[in-house]
Amino acid sequence: MTTAQYTLTVCGLTAIAALALLYTNDDVAKRVSQLLHPQPTIVAAAPVATNAMTVAEAVAEEAADETHPALRNTKQQQWVTDWLSKRYRVASDAANMLVSTAYMTAHEVKLDPLLILAVMAIESGLNPFAESPVGAKGLMQVMAKVHHDKFAEVGGQEAALNPVANIRVGALILKDYVKRTGSVEGGLKTYVGAADLETDSGYGSKVLAEYRRLKQVARGQKVPTFTPREPAAPIMVSKPAEPVVKPETAPAEAPAPAAEVIAGL
Numbered sequence: 001m002t003t004a005q006y007t008l009t010v011c012g013l014t015a016i017a018a019l020a021l022l023y024t025n026d027d028v029a030k031r032v033s034q035l036l037h038p039q040p041t042i043v044a045a046a047p048v049a050t051n052a053m054t055v056a057e058a059v060a061e062e063a064a065d066e067t068h069p070a071l072r073n074t075k076q077q078q079w080v081t082d083w084l085s086k087r088y089r090v091a092s093d094a095a096n097m098l099v100s101t102a103y104m105t106a107h108e109v110k111l112d113p114l115l116i117l118a119v120m121a122i123e124s125g126l127n128p129f130a131e132s133p134v135g136a137k138g139l140m141q142v143m144a145k146v147h148h149d150k151f152a153e154v155g156g157q158e159a160a161l162n163p164v165a166n167i168r169v170g171a172l173i174l175k176d177y178v179k180r181t182g183s184v185e186g187g188l189k190t191y192v193g194a195a196d197l198e199t200d201s202g203y204g205s206k207v208l209a210e211y212r213r214l215k216q217v218a219r220g221q222k223v224p225t226f227t228p229r230e231p232a233a234p235i236m237v238s239k240p241a242e243p244v245v246k247p248e249t250a251p252a253e254a255p256a257p258a259a260e261v262i263a264g265l
Contacts (some may be wrong), residue, residue: 076218077103080117083217087225088126098126098139098163105168111175112261114218115184116140116167118211119174119191122203128163137161140170147173178258184208187258 077099085095099117106113123141124130131137137144137160144151144160150169151157159165178187181195185204194200216223 073103075220079217079220080114080214083214083223083225084117084121084126087227088121090126095126098128098167101164101167102171105164105171109168109171109175110262111171111178114214115207115211115261116171116174118207118214119170119188120167121210122207128166129161138166138170139163140166140174142166142170142173175262178262181258183258184261 077096081092081096081099084090084099085092088095090098098120099113102116102120103113105111106116120126120139123136124139126139128139130139130141132141135143135145142160144157147169148157150172151159151165154165154168155162160169174187174191177190178184181187181190185208188204188207189195189197189200192200192203194203213223213227
């Protein structure tokens, strides 16, 4: 009991002394108070401002992405790919490759990719191994022997069935004819080998009709994929003695000006 009394007395005196010290010394009192009741760390204002700026920048970039031409083309290509894949019963991966190649080629040669795809669709039905009775080959039904100079730049005449080479050569030929004639209709008539004939037997109207549908698809519009189509027509560049007779079709609508499909005119 005596020991306990001494212990309590010492503790009491120590507590009194500590309280007296705290009461008389403000610095010590503040330090003890901080130890017993630590204050939460105040986050600096700068990082908060930085985070807010990051969010604003992200929103701005997202908004910019929505209007960026490259991204618009990506969306456009996807719509066009899906539509062509269903319309011509081509595997999605194959259609994607053909559409991507057409867009890339169009950018290089300065020609509307949708016109290139329209010609490919009517000429071959997107069949890279198609060949006509007069020797036109590939997606755009190009006469390799007639245009051997252009094929020399992409691997020679043997590359006529190479989709990339065929699209490039066909696009160059088409652009040349459109520029030479001054109109898309005239270019198509020359492309099919009917430049010296009175009519192209409806070839141009079929290509332009498909071209108009593709432009609607590229704008995100819903276009039926079961629209009746004429059979693919063989190209007549360096035509045979007798012109190829094709079924009669509805009169062609007014053609698009050449400036709409060729950049720089």
